[in-house]
Amino acid sequence: MIPFAEALARIADHVSPLGTETVPLAEASGRRLACDLTARRAAPRAPVSAMDGYAVIEAATQPGRAIAVIGEAVAGRRFEGRVGEGEAVRIFTGAPMPEGSDYVIMQEYATRTGDSVTFAEGYGPAGHVRAMGSDFDAGDVLVPAGTLLNARAMIGAAAADVAEVEVAVRPRVAIIGTGDELAVPGSAHAVRDAIPESVSYGVTALVEEAGGCVVHRAKCPDDLDVLTRAAGEALVCADLVIVTGGASVGDRDFAKPMFKPHGLSVIIPKVAIKPGKPVWLGKARGKIVLGLPGNPTSAMVTGALFLRPIFQALGGANASHRWHSLPLAAPLKATGGRETFVRARFDEGGLVPIGNQDSGAQAALLEADWLIRCPPDQAALAPGSTVTAVSF
Ligand SMILES: Nc1nc2c(c(=O)[nH]1)N[C@H]1C(S)=C(S)[C@@H](COP(=O)(O)OP(=O)(O)OC[C@H]3O[C@@H](n4cnc5c(N)ncnc54)[C@H](O)[C@@H]3O)O[C@H]1N2
């Protein structure tokens, strides 16, 4: 059994990048960026209006005095002339500010009569002008290499004005669920002693969130021959094979033995964490194999803690977690001899450990969106204490 920090270090040491490919921007969502994306132009490229209204010279404008409207500026087509004192240009949101103007009065304060406009009291103090470069400058790195292109990052990528992006090759993942008791969801109720196979569904979602693609799924009984064949098939079609269950010490725990004939070398044997100490990592036929414990909560906790760094490493990024220092809003129990990841939810006042900390829990997972990282033998903590946590 090795400490969690050592397990993360071994992932960084043993999991190599799969390489990169270029894809059209429209297909880049969910992919991991391989190179920095740099802005070709500032945004805005010139000062622009933030409102629909009238562009004027602030110092030369006063409420109640009619001024001449000399033209129009729209987003994508500027007014080519110059605004002078006592003049206004009709302007719309996003339009470049006409030369000479420095201020936009919202149309809600304007009364238009033919070619002149009068403004009501109270239009200030904001001038509603977005300064050139106020969003970003030419040459700024908008999206750094290694970023998983989520919704917000896609905006930055497109704003960088690129048609295609270089991304990490999407890891192909196979998931093998092991256990005689497992039935396809929808069929378990009809079979005595069967349970719905839930873990692979959660693991699939974790894989997809991390930028991977599940290419193969199998659900196998605890039969070493069957499992060994399943391991062989999975190793052919995937870059990463995830096997769930059978990781412990029971007579029918075959997760490691099923990979032995395929040349398994163990990188992480088990990890001194709670829950999930049976989690393991190895390599077989040049592919990464991750073994997750069968208990659903243990599988999700270890999945979250290990899949993220594995995908980062496969994608050529630094393998790391984003740890947060957050306050406790409820008491936290003392930890035992293993580093412990307490499932918690975030309330207004801070983190609240959820009631059911059983590693076999399924229903309680829905409540928990944070993991509190507790060192071994930590004393009980009172509300208000600061803890280290990672999103779950
Ligand atoms: N004598 C010992 N027993 C156990 C130890 C130990 O150190 N000594 N470790 C315990 C810990 S910790 C865990 S975690 C579990 C993990 O065991 P396995 O990885 O071998 O998991 P299974 O025995 O196959 O299953 C455990 C539990 O989870 C259910 N399960 C399994 N797969 C799924 C699935 N895909 N979907 C839903 N539920 C699943 C299974 O039915 C069992 O109830 O071992 C402890 N034992």
Ligand code: MOO
């Ligand atoms: O560590 Mo196991 O994953 O607690 O039940």
